Amino acid sequence: MIEVRAARPEEFEAVAALRWRWVAERDGPPPGVDRGRFVREFAVWAREHATTHRCLVLVREGAVIGMGFLAITPRVPAPQSFSRTSGDVQCVYVVPEARDAGLGGRLIDGLLELAVELGVERVTVHSSSRAVRAYERHGFAVSPLLLQKVVLFRPRR
Template structure:
């Protein structure tokens, strides 16, 4: 296994990034086969979405031996102006995924660090992440900390 490069995704890699998102969504049950017709259609549509949202969603990739083996997204959100700062933005780390056979080697941490570096470069105030219990140590190693001021509520309408 070759060295792993972590960086912003290139346009030609957006379909591969989308296929990782497909795998992420189907990892625990269901068809994870990236070659399926549904996955290919999703990849094309999601890559087009990525191009259309390039100003607000920045994909990062981990690449080894020419293959995209991991991804993470920086979603950028405008914030309400304050008297001292009319232009404010924050970020959210989203959809961080590393292929199962490459987990445990620090790739997820490196992707999270790349998202944080991009956020700093863009002058964002802070970055949040919604983490599974298993991934919390990965994000903590990258520099994330629990914040007692943050709360979470699901906005979806509950089923009756």
């Protein structure tokens, strides 16, 4: 049986290991970064940011095989509502051996259901080219009004 559910605090190390695996799969292992340290620090970060970055996991037979985050950002109040939020889907990942079985779609659906539960007005995603069609199948569409600018990013160590 496979389930999509909120990550439990004790599962954040497994989530961190998936994040490491994803980056290593895409770009190779990050040079000069200790995997164990990353996993520990990511788990602490995930616990500290659990209210703004809701994590869902995909679990099969007790093992975390996928993850996804909904980052929640407050929006400027409007006359109709002072409590407004936007969501951003981040870090949706399924282990390669479980891909192409609709499991990523289950994570996307779970994140969108969570957004509805939280009253989020809009959900965005910055997708890999491989996943664009999956997001489109789950209701995402290109918006000519949503612009982005990539800025130089220097990771803090």
